[in-house]
Amino acid sequence: MTAHTWWLLLILTVAIAALIYLINSRLRVHPFVALILVSVGTGIAAGEPAAKLAGSIEEGAGGTLGDVGVTLALGAMLGRLLSDSGATDAIARALVARAEPRRLPWLVGAAAFVIGVPMFFEVGLIVLLPLIFSVARRMEEHGGAKGSPYVLLGVPAIASLSTLHGMLPPHPGPLTAMTGLHADLGLTLGVGIVCAVPTVILAGPVYARWIAPRLPDVAPDAELVAQFTGAERQPAPAVGSGAGAPGAQASGDVPRRTGVPTGLAVAAVLVPVVLMLLRTLAETVLDESSGLGAALVFAGEPLVAMLAGFVFALGVTMVGSARSARSGHSGRSGEETRASLTDSLKSIAAILLIIGGGGAFKQVLQDSGIGDAIASAAEGAHINVILLGWLIALLLSLTTGSATVGIVSATGIVAPLIGDGGGLEASLLVVAIGAGSLGLNYVNHAGFWLVKESFGMDLTQATKTQTAVQTLVSVLGLAMALLLSVFA
Secondary structure, three states, X not given: OOHHHHHHHHHHHHHHHHHHHHHHOOOOOOHHHHHHHHHHHHHHHOOOXXXXXXXXXXXXXXXXXXXXXXXXXXXXXXXXXXXXXXXXHHHHXXXXXXXXXXXXXXXXXXXXHHHOOOOOHHHHHHHHHHHHHHHHHHHHHHOOOOOOHHHHHHHHXXXXXXXHHHHOOOOHHHHHXXXXXXXXXXXXXXXXXXXXXXXXXXXXXXXXXXXXXXXXXXXXXXXXXXXXXXXXXXXXXXXXXXXXXXXXXOOOOOOOOOOOOHHHHHHHHHHHHHHHHHHHHHHXXXXXXXXXXXXXXXXXXXXXHHHHHHHHHHHHHHHHHHHHHHOOOOOOOHHHHHXXXXXXXXXXXXXXXXXXXXXXXXXXXXXXXXXXXXXXXXXXXXXXXXXXXXXXXXXXXXXXXXXXXXXXHHHHHHHHHHOOOOOXXXXXXXXXXXXXXXXXXXXXXXXXXXXXXHOOOOHHHHHHHHHHHHHHHHHHHHHHHHHHHXXX
């Protein structure tokens, strides 16, 4: 640890403080702009030549967006297609169609887990709200829950959606971390699922059973419930009865026929994940000269896998429209589908910019020598890299209000610690960083307010649900990653 190394570490500390200040101060600088400004300042302070600094920023932003941007755009369009076609609705309702009351939190969590594969947290929750509200309303009528049924069903959905959003590709945060750490896609998916399942169970249905009786007064606004469960949507079946049982349909409700078979809906959601996992299987089992292996490796590339999922979902949309037309309902026109896809891209524009800014920051840290200083300091302090990545992402997400900023910044800081990456440690670090970005989700996060307002909670109730659930997900995700690191 030379004097120059300490100077570079001081620069990094000031850079992080400046990033937090710019985003949280009265200036309210957009995270993308803040990341670029901090990147420039960091490079100059570290002594990187001005001519090279501009190239570092361009290379970092362009390289990261080149790896992640198109995949993320296809993922956003895939999620919108699945929502608009009724595919996600078909999956969710099929899971709860014949459920007993005690199984409903588990089934809602399972529905959110499947639906959350291609969808952002906020989008997935909005898609699931009609189902949650419909089933919770039936539970209220039949006395099937201790405490608030909205909490009992909402908590598992929050746990599943946030876990997938933070810890599994092809979501933008994990995908960005995977790219920055050179982690293997299939291995990251595998360990991510292994870490995600127990995390979702404990932070979802198990915690819901404990917290719901303690929040008996939580209930959304009656008008909001009516809006989400009105005549345009098919009501959920009565609790404990079959879809055709007496009481399964409230009077005056008219079923909404999506025209999407449940099997096709499930396939549309899982196509990208299956292709990515087949790629890993091919790389592990098949010979490099195998034509089948080459085809599976190509099909499992994130860009190709998401494109395949998008095309399949587009076909599902066409099938759904045709079935709706045959049953006397109006299907979606091509113009409506195109307008919906265009709208879906608007929602990710800011995320793409933040990811690009994070890539620029990462590249400047590397080219200016700060990355080497971080590696030297960590080696001397014997800090567990998985714990370090989790902690940095947690603190940056908490202080900036952006999980994406937490992930991309933490990735740039810890990337030098694992060299070329690619092994189990890199994949576990992706999971840990993503988990860290979820913790302590509070009033400076958009997701907190979405949950609070959707379920009609006050600040204390929202803290006991949204903040507590995502912090549980964060801690449990770290614990699982550390447990699996024993085998690294």
